[in-house]
Amino acid sequence: MTSVIDRPAPRAAAPAKPPRTPRRNLAGGRHLPSKVAVNGLLILGSAYMVLPLLWLVFAATKNAGELYSGDAFAFGSDLVANMQRLLGQDDGIFLRWLGNSILYAGVGAIVGGFVSLMAGYAFDKFEFRGKRVLYASVLVGVLIPNTATVIPLYLLAASIGLTNTIWAVLIPTLCNPFSVYLARVFSSGYLPAETLEAARVDGAGPIRSFLQVGFPMLVPGFVTIALFQFVGIWNNFMLPLIMLQNRDLFPSSVGIALWQSQVQQNPEFSTLVIAGSFVSVLPLIIAFVMLQRFWRAGLSAGSVK
Numbered sequence: 001m002t003s004v005i006d007r008p009a010p011r012a013a014a015p016a017k018p019p020r021t022p023r024r025n026l027a028g029g030r031h032l033p034s035k036v037a038v039n040g041l042l043i044l045g046s047a048y049m050v051l052p053l054l055w056l057v058f059a060a061t062k063n064a065g066e067l068y069s070g071d072a073f074a075f076g077s078d079l080v081a082n083m084q085r086l087l088g089q090d091d092g093i094f095l096r097w098l099g100n101s102i103l104y105a106g107v108g109a110i111v112g113g114f115v116s117l118m119a120g121y122a123f124d125k126f127e128f129r130g131k132r133v134l135y136a137s138v139l140v141g142v143l144i145p146n147t148a149t150v151i152p153l154y155l156l157a158a159s160i161g162l163t164n165t166i167w168a169v170l171i172p173t174l175c176n177p178f179s180v181y182l183a184r185v186f187s188s189g190y191l192p193a194e195t196l197e198a199a200r201v202d203g204a205g206p207i208r209s210f211l212q213v214g215f216p217m218l219v220p221g222f223v224t225i226a227l228f229q230f231v232g233i234w235n236n237f238m239l240p241l242i243m244l245q246n247r248d249l250f251p252s253s254v255g256i257a258l259w260q261s262q263v264q265q266n267p268e269f270s271t272l273v274i275a276g277s278f279v280s281v282l283p284l285i286i287a288f289v290m291l292q293r294f295w296r297a298g299l300s301a302g303s304v305k
Contacts, residue, residue, distance in 0.1 A: 060278040064267050086275040097255035105233040108173030113226035115175050120183020141177030150238045168243035173233050179225045186221030223294040252280045
């Protein structure tokens with residue numbers, strides 16, 4: 001006698017779904033005009049910054065006649081002659097001006113950047129009486145343009161006999177309100193309070209904690225502040241113009257302006273102005289190229305945290 005096992009009937013195959021037709025990316029279509037507008041503004045901004053520098057490169061190779069005729073973005077044939085005349089004018093006065101600029105900007109960037117970093121660190125990590133009032137005064141100083149403080153600084157320097165000396169230019173660059181504000185931002189973002197607490201538990205005092213623990217972690221911020229200081233002091237014109245009368249103490253910005261004032265009487269000075277401006281830009285480019293790796297390190301550290 002055989003038994004019959006009931007097996008379930010096979011299920012009917014599901015009907016095949018029709019293939020999906022790709023739909024248009026409506027969101028991308030809606031954002032296309034804004035992307036075009038943003039990219040267009042970025043291109044215009046880049047051209048606004050790059051084209052004058054590009055014109056300066058071409059103009060440094062031309063003589064006085066070629067500057068005012070022909071294609072503006074074409075090389076000339078007098079680059080070597082322009083450089084020789086620039087370096088030989090008035091017994092090489094331009095090299096002295098360039099050295100003064102390096103002195104003012106270098107000391108202001110390193111010493112002033114370190115002072116600003118310590119001040120920002122103190123505002124962020126310490127509690128003391130009058131902290132809010134002092135930091136509010138720093139923020140007010142950020143809003144005041146540098147040109148508005150030139151005359152008061154001149155009167156202070158004249159009262160103690162510092163005018164027409166390098167100290168009249170160096171001392172005002174040793175602290176910058178915006179650099180102090182930026183230092184506090186870097187201190188709060190890059191330096192956790194737990195790290196300093198661990199250093200204090202190990203017996204480190206406030207100064208040692210800053211120098212051995214805080215400062216190494218704030219190096220990207222220090223480099224950024226120092227570079228901003230360097231560029232600002234290098235391009236500063238009003239302060240040395242008011243403070244200095246001896247042309248041997250002029251920075252390159254004031255010295256080139258002195259030559260520019262003589263172009264109407266002697267058009268040949270136009271080549272000196274162009275060549276001097278070209279050489280004056282090179283230290284800024286070198287500083288940006290050499291220090292950009294510290295910025296990358298700072299950005300990567302921020303992304304990891």
